Amino acid sequence: MTYAPEVSVVIPTRSRPDLVTRAVSGVLAQTMDDLEVIVVVDGPDEGTVTALAAIPDHRLRVLVQPSKGGAPHARNTGARAARGRWTAMLDDDDEWLPAKLEVQLKLAYSARAATPIVASRLFNRTPRAESVMPRRLPGPDEPVSEYLTVRRGLFYGDGFIQTSTILAPAELFHRVPFTVGLRRQQELDWTLRAVRHDDVELVVAPDPLVIWHQDEDRERISLEMPWRQQLEWLQRSRDLFTPRAYAAFTMSVLSSMAAPTRSPKVFGELLREARTHGRPGAIDYLTFLQIWGLPPEVRHRLRDRVLGRGRTNRADAAR
Known part of the structure; x- marks a missing residue:
């Protein structure tokens, strides 16, 4: 057996x-x-x-x-x-x-x-x-x-x-x-x-x-930015998201992948996608603008300063 x-x-x-x-x-x-x-x-x-x-x-x-x-x-x-x-x-x-x-x-x-x-x-x-x-x-x-x-x-x-x-x-x-x-x-x-x-x-x-x-x-893999392929997946998967979630994903995760293009055309495309098929909230617009307005390294440093901890931390203590 x-x-x-x-x-x-x-x-x-x-x-x-x-x-x-x-x-x-x-x-x-x-x-x-x-x-x-x-x-x-x-x-x-x-x-x-x-x-x-x-x-x-x-x-x-x-x-x-x-x-x-x-x-x-x-x-x-x-x-x-x-x-x-x-x-x-x-x-x-x-x-x-x-x-x-x-x-x-x-x-x-x-x-x-x-x-x-x-x-x-x-x-x-x-x-x-x-x-x-x-x-x-x-x-x-x-x-x-x-x-x-x-x-x-x-x-x-x-x-x-x-x-x-x-x-x-x-x-x-x-x-x-x-x-x-x-x-x-x-x-x-x-x-x-x-x-x-x-x-x-x-x-x-x-x-x-x-x-x-x-x-x-x-x-x-998580460092790759295949935003176009990710958009195609999102469009195929609309039924998995509520309108609120669809807009949030488009204006945050997907925009983070696409923002390094610095393309006004892509900016407009993603904004239309979120507004046409989703229901953005105020925080989504703020997120979208800071993603497109700030370089990734600046956003990362700001995020780490607000949310991060030092390298001597609870994980080492827990282990």
């Missing part, structure tokens, strides 16, 4: 052996040990396979894809191979705090819905500063699309979800796979499609349980 752990952890990776071994070590050090770790290597990668082979733990499984298919495809592969009742996602460049799974499972088993998505706050760590996100939890009966997109201040992170925080029943990842080929907003796309099902509920743990490493001196 095949052993079925309580939790399967899926980690997609490629050509980052040092980072993925750090991620795996954090999973194997969890305060609950009834788990398996499935590392999906996205294409032939001898260095990563060799590094993982040096980890002497029977709970680790390594699956090597025959060719590169991207992180969403690798996550789907891992989810299909998972044997646990619950599946948790972890990006190879992030870390979990030791009680992450234990805390989330308690919330999962006490959730109202039959199929809870349990996320958590995280420590957002950049080379300059650190902050805790999301800054607030979902309100009662608040549409998930609005919680994840509508700002209450000028900086992102009021409501937020990131892949490495997500734990859900294994069957939900079979029912709602990640969208293959989507470069950005993969977790937002997945969450909004999942919560459309009547039995699904989003729950956010109030404590930060993940360290989200935003190292800006190395290649990361």
Whole structure:
């Protein structure tokens, strides 16, 4: 009989052996040990396979894809191979705090819905500063699309979800796979499609349980700015957003990607998109104008000054 752990952890990776071994070590050090770790290597990668082979733990499984298919495809592969009742996602460049799974499972088993998505706050760590996100939890009966997109201040992170925080029943990842080929907003796309099902509920743990490493001196998908492709995804996905959320996403996240073009034509295009298909609020207009009016490095320094913490911080203490 095949052993079925309580939790399967899926980690997609490629050509980052040092980072993925750090991620795996954090999973194997969890305060609950009834788990398996499935590392999906996205294409032939001898260095990563060799590094993982040096980890002497029977709970680790390594699956090597025959060719590169991207992180969403690798996550789907891992989810299909998972044997646990619950599946948790972890990006190879992030870390979990030791009680992450234990805390989330308690919330999962006490959730109202039959199929809870349990996320958590995280420590957002950049080379300059650190902050805790999301800054607030979902309100009662608040549409998930609005919680994840509508700002209450000028900086992102009021409501937020990131892949490495997500734990859900294994069957939900079979029912709602990640969208293959989507470069950005993969977790937002997945969450909004999942919560459309009547039995699904989003729950956010109030404590930060993940360290989200935003190292800006190395290649990361989240540093890419494919605004045109993101606009096409947004237009295909209008039914996932309320009008308020649609305008907020267009005037904040999408505008942040497009603003480096400094193009008046693009400025007007996105403003029309938000006004025609969404319902902007005053904060959306303020956000839109500061994104287009201030250089990204100025906005980042201002955000870090207002929201950030120093490098000696609570995440190190928590670990």
